[in-house]
Structure formats: structure tokens, C-alpha cells
Amino acid sequence: PPEVNYGNFNTAFEAPHRAQEAMLFFDRLREVKKASSADGKKRESWITEIGWDNRAGFVVSEFQQAAYLARCYMMCLASGTEKAFWFFDTDSKGPAKNYFDGCGLLDSQLQPKLALASMAGLTHILKLPEFIGIVHPKDDAWGYLFKDQGRFVVSVWNVFEGEGKEFSFQAEKLYDMYGNVLEGKSARLSQAPVYATGLSKEDALFKQSAYMLKTPYLVVN
Secondary structure, eight states, X not given: OGGGOOSOGGGTTTSGXXXXXXXXXXXXXXXXXXXXXXXXXXXXXXXXXXXXXXXXXSOOOHHHXXXXXXXXXXXXXXXXXXXXXXXOSBOOSSSOOSTTTTOOSBOTTSOBOHXXXXXXXXXXXOSSEEEEEEEOOSTTEEEEEEEXXXXXXEEEEESSSSOOOEEEOOSSEEEOTTSOEEXXXXXXOOSSOEEEESOOTTSHHHHXXXXXXXXXXXXXX
């Protein structure tokens, strides 16, 4: 999952000849952003390719791929990364042999996958997002607060597999990962993000967003 990722397992990064300091993906993004302007000049930070494969390499389910897509792009917003390119657009035809063969937003028959619906939901809910802070709804859960066109939008999820308990929001509307409206003001958390738009400043999540660690989340002895 993006929040606990510390290396690209599909490139054998853990091999001795590629040993590197362990650091969470999120912290690496923040380090790159800081380095880009270390001399006082403003530069953008880009990710040239990112994705999860549901057919080859270290395989995730199609549902996880969709959830990780939305969570990863929100992580990019939180770290100050200006652009991130999802790789690839379509799955490869024939048997999957290599990583990237199943990273597509469309399958090999050009039919939309859940990842495409997740991207549509993300861009429908967050049109002009301004990152505010990180939130921790409960143990094993994670999320981000944004300000979008004058309203506060929070998105939360479980980091790992499994369905969590019902979580309530002081918000105007709730949406699922694909942008569908959810009934009521509470939702059962899973790996898929839940979006709460029009979040009240009285909500505990809003208050949590005032604090964020500037030091690395994963500290190496």
C-alpha cells in the first residue's frame, strides 16, 4: 500500500547491490520536493511513472489497484508533487509475463477497469484541491484533508485489507471511491477511500489536520 511502501519490489530494489536507506515512499516524495528548491529556486517535482499491477509481478487485486491509485495521487498532493503519470494506459494482450502488463486503466480489450472509475471519482470530487493536512481516523486508518473551491473535503480509508467499523463524519455529503453518493453521514471503512465533502471545522478530523510530522515517518537506526 502507498502509505507503508518503502521500495519498488518489481525492480528487486532489496537486492544487496541496490541497497539503499529505508524510507517510506511518502518521505521520499517530501525529500525530493525539498531538494528541488534547496537553492532557493522554485521547481516542480514529477513522478514519471507509477502504478500497481493486477496481472504480473507483485500482483494486487483489481479492487486494490483502484484503491491504491486514488490513495497514491492524494499522497502526491500531500507531498507537494505537481505531476504523477500513471503507467500504463492499457493492459498488454496475451498472457501477462512482465510487470506493467496489468497496470492499465483499460484491459486488453479496451474495456474500463476499476482503476479508471477510481480516477474518475477522484477527479470528480477533488477538482482544485489544496492540501491542508494528514488525518488518522483510527488505528490502521489514514487520510488527507483538502480545501477545494472554498469547502473542506476529507478522504479516509483502511491502510490494509479488511473491512473496518462504521465511521461518522460531520459533513454535507459522503461519496465512495467511484464518486457515487452514499446515504447518511457514516460509512464502513475499507481499503477504498471514502470522501466526505463540506466537512465541518468542528469535526475531529479537521482538528487533527493541524499537526503533521516534518521528520521522516520511518526513522532508520
